Amino acid sequence: MSLLQKPLVVQKFRDFHDYVKNNDGKIGLKQRGLDMNLNNGCNLKCEHCFTLSPQGLNTKERIPVEKVKDIGDQADELGIFEIDLQGGELLLNKEYLFDVLNALGTERFYVYLTTNGYFMTSEIATKLAELGVDRVSVSIDSMDPETHDTFRGKKGSWERAINALKLVQEEGIAPYLNITVGRYNVDSDDLRLLLEYSKDNRYTTLLNIATPGGMWRNMHEICINDEDSHHLINMRKHYKNLLRNLWDPFDRNREGVIGCNTVNRLYITPIGDVLPCPYVHIKIGNIFESSLKQISENGFRVKYFREYSEKCLAGEDTTFIKKFMAKEDTTIFAPQLIKDLFSAEEILPDDISLPVPRHYSIMY
Amino acid sequence: MDEVLESYQNAFVEAFELEDKSQLSTLKYQSIEEWDSIGHMALMAELEVQFGITIKTEDLIQFESYNQGVDILARYNVSITL
Numbered sequence: 001m002s003l004l005q006k007p008l009v010v011q012k013f014r015d016f017h018d019y020v021k022n023n024d025g026k027i028g029l030k031q032r033g034l035d036m037n038l039n040n041g042c043n044l045k046c047e048h049c050f051t052l053s054p055q056g057l058n059t060k061e062r063i064p065v066e067k068v069k070d071i072g073d074q075a076d077e078l079g080i081f082e083i084d085l086q087g088g089e090l091l092l093n094k095e096y097l098f099d100v101l102n103a104l105g106t107e108r109f110y111v112y113l114t115t116n117g118y119f120m121t122s123e124i125a126t127k128l129a130e131l132g133v134d135r136v137s138v139s140i141d142s143m144d145p146e147t148h149d150t151f152r153g154k155k156g157s158w159e160r161a162i163n164a165l166k167l168v169q170e171e172g173i174a175p176y177l178n179i180t181v182g183r184y185n186v187d188s189d190d191l192r193l194l195l196e197y198s199k200d201n202r203y204t205t206l207l208n209i210a211t212p213g214g215m216w217r218n219m220h221e222i223c224i225n226d227e228d229s230h231h232l233i234n235m236r237k238h239y240k241n242l243l244r245n246l247w248d249p250f251d252r253n254r255e256g257v258i259g260c261n262t263v264n265r266l267y268i269t270p271i272g273d274v275l276p277c278p279y280v281h282i283k284i285g286n287i288f289e290s291s292l293k294q295i296s297e298n299g300f301r302v303k304y305f306r307e308y309s310e311k312c313l314a315g316e317d318t319t320f321i322k323k324f325m326a327k328e329d330t331t332i333f334a335p336q337l338i339k340d341l342f343s344a345e346e347i348l349p350d351d352i353s354l355p356v357p358r359h360y361s362i363m364y
Numbered sequence: 365m366d367e368v369l370e371s372y373q374n375a376f377v378e379a380f381e382l383e384d385k386s387q388l389s390t391l392k393y394q395s396i397e398e399w400d401s402i403g404h405m406a407l408m409a410e411l412e413v414q415f416g417i418t419i420k421t422e423d424l425i426q427f428e429s430y431n432q433g434v435d436i437l438a439r440y441n442v443s444i445t446l
Contacts, residue, residue, distance in 0.1 A: 003401040004393060004425050011421045017405045110401075202397065240397065249402045252381065 003134065008108050012081035015357055017250055020258055025248050026308050027258040029300055030355050033082040033265040034075050035114075035278055037332070038063050038100060040088040040270055044116050045153030048180060050214030050279055051332050053088050054153065058333045061270040062096065067287070069103040071268065074292040079357030082110040084137075091119035098131060106132025113137065114178070117164025118157055122171075129171040136168040137176040137206060143193040165203060175203045182210030182222040186231060195239050207232065207244045209315035211279040211325075218326055223315055246312055260309040260317075263299035266292070269332050276305050279314035282324065283335040297352040302342055306352075372437070372444050375410035376430060379403060389446070392429040415442050 003009060019030045039062045042053035051057065063071075075083065083104065090097045090113060097113075104111065112135035113128065120136075128136070138161045141148045148158035165175040177198040185191050198205040210222040224232075236242045236254045243249065245265065248256030262276035263284070272288040274295045275281060284302075285295030300306045304313060304320060313320045330336055338347070373385050380398035382388075393399050399407070408419050408427070417440040419427075427436050434444045 002394065004404070004428065007421065007425050010425055013401065014405065014408075014421060014424070017409070021409070250405060252378075252406065 003110065006107055006110070006132075006134075008076075009081050009110050012079050012357065013110070015079055016081060019355060020248065020250060025251065025256045025258060027261060027264050028308075028355075029264075029306070029352070031075075031078045031080050031264055031266075031296060032261065033084065034071070034080055035084040035086060035265065035267045036063060036068070036071070037086055037088065037267070037269050037278075038068075038090060038097070039093060040333075041092055042087055042089040042116075043092060043118055043154070044089065044157060046116075046215070047151050047153070048210065048214070048216050050211065050216075051088065052214050054215065057331060058270060059088070062093075063100075063268070063270055063272065065096075065099045065103045067272070068100050069105070071287060071292065072104045072108065076105070076108045077357070078292055078296065078354065080109070082112070084112050084114055086114035089116055089118070091115055091124065094119070094124060098127060101128075101131040101133065110134050112174075112176070114139075115164065116152065116157060117161040118154070120160070120164035120167050122167050125167045125171040125173065128168070129173050133173055135174040135176055136164070137178045138164050139178040139180065139208075140194060141180065142190045143197055144190070147190070165201070169201075169203075175201075176206050177203045178206045178208055180208050180210050181224065181228075181232065183224055183228065184210075184222060186224055186228040195235070195242070199239055199241055203241065205239065205242045207242065209244075209312050211312075211315040212321060213279055213281060213314065213325060214331070217330075220318070220321065223318065223321070225316075229311070229316060246310075257310045260311065260313050262305040262313055263296055266296065266299075267332075271333060273332070273335060274299075275332065275335055276302075277314065278332075279312075280325070281330050281332055281335040282341060283337055293354065296354060298338075300352045300354075301348050301350060302338060303346050303348050306348060366445060368442065368444055369446070371414045372411075372433070372442075375407060375414050379407035379410045388430050390430075393427075411437070415440065417442065 016032055040051050040053050041059035045054035111133050114137045117138040140161050141151045145158035149155050169175045179194055212219045245261050246257055248258045267275040267278045268287055272286045273283050274285045274287055276284055276299050284299035311317045376388055380403055408424050423436050427433050
C-alpha cells in the first residue's frame with residue numbers, strides 16, 4: 001500500500017522528519033516505533049535468535065488482541081508511526097495475526113511484519129495487503145541456500161524466504177531483505193551478493209547489527225568495530241536502498257546518524273514487558289501495569305537511553321555491552337531491572353517531557 | 365527558462381539526485397526508486413524552501429506526480445507554466 005493512502009501516517013512521519021531536522025539530525029526523545037513480539041513460538045532454530053525461540057522459551061504466551069488495540073491507541077497518541085509485528089514466527093498463527101491486524105487500526109501506522117517467510121503464500125500475502133500491512137521483512141543470511149538453511153536450522157528455509165519476498169512484492173507490499181551483519185560477514189562476498197540481489201529486485205535492504213544476546217550471549221567477537229561501521233556507511237552511499245535504523249533516513253549525503261533508537265523504538269514481549277529495544281534486555285515497564293507514555297518517560301530517565309549515541313548500544317558500544325549486557329540468565333522474558341543495574345548518577349532527574357505530537361485530523 | 369519553473373524543477377533534481385531534467389514530466393510517486401516515502405518528504409522540504417511556503421498535509425498527500433504538483437502549488441500562489 002502506498003504510504004500516501006494513510007494520511008494519519010503521513011502526518012506523523014512528517015512530524016518525525018521535522019523533529020529530526022530541527023534537532024540537528026538527531027532522534028532525541030521523539031518516539032517513532034514499536035516492535036511487538038506477539039508470540040515466541042517459531043518453526044526455525046536460528047543460531048543467533050535473541051528471543052531464544054529455539055530453546056522453546058515462553059512459546060505459549062500471546063499478547064491478547066484487545067490489548068493490542070489498546071497499545072495501538074496509546075502508540076497513536078504518542079505520535080508513533082511505525083509498528084513491527086514479530087515473533088517467534090507469526091505465520092505459525094495466521095488467524096491470530098489477522099485478528100491483531102484488524103484490532104490495531106492499520107490506517108494509523110506504517111505496519112510491517114518480520115517473518116522468516118517459510119509459511120508465506122500468495123493467499124496470505126493478499127490478505128496481509130488487504131489488512132493494511134505496508135511492508136514485510138524477511139531475513140536472509142546468504143545467497144548460498146545451504147549456508148542459510150544451516151544457520152536457520154531447517155532445510156528449504158532459504159527457498160521459502162526468497163519466495164516470500166517475491167510474493168509480497170506482487171501484492172504491492174514493500175519487500176525488505178533483512179541482513180544481520182557482524183564482524184564475521186561485514187566484508188564478505190555473502191554480504192555483497194545479498195546487497196546486489198536486493199538491489200536488482202528493487203527490494204529495500206535493512207541491516208541489523210549482530211548483538212551478543214540471546215543465543216549469542218557474551219559472544220563479543222561478533223560485534224562490528226568502528227572501521228566496520230564506516231564501511232557500512234560507505235556501502236550506503238553505493239547502495240541507495242540500504243537502511244539502518246541508526247542512520248538518518250533524510251540525509252541526502254547518506255552519512256547522518258540519528259543515533260541509537262533505544263526507547264524511541266520500544267520492544268514489547270508476549271508477557272507485556274517493555275524493553276528499550278529488541279536487543280537491550282532491560283525492563284523499563286510493563287504494558288499491563290503502566291501506560292506507554294509512563295514507560296517511555298521511565299526509559300528516558302536512564303542516561304544511556306536518553307543521551308545521543310552514534311553507536312548501537314547493544315551491538316557496537318563495547319563499554320555498555322560489557323557493563324550491562326553480560327549477566328547470566330538474562331532473556332527477554334527475564335530482563336534486568338533498572339533499579340538493579342544503574343547507579344543513581346545514571347538515572348536522570350524525573351523531568352522528562354516527551355515531544356507533543358501535532359494534533360492531526362485530516363478532513364476528506 | 366522561467367525562474368519559477370526552474371525552481372520547481374530544481375526541487376525534484378535536488379530531492380531525487382537526478383542527473384538531468386529530461387524525465388521530469390513522467391515522474392510519479394514510486395515511479396522511481398528515489399521517490400519513496402522518504403524521498404517524498406525530501407521533495408516537500410525542497411519545495412517549501414524554494415518557494416517559502418508550508419505545504420499542508422492534505423496537499424502533501426495529493427502531490428503524486430510532477431504534473432499534479434503544479435496544480436497543488438497554485439493553491440499557494442505559486443504559478444508554474446510547464
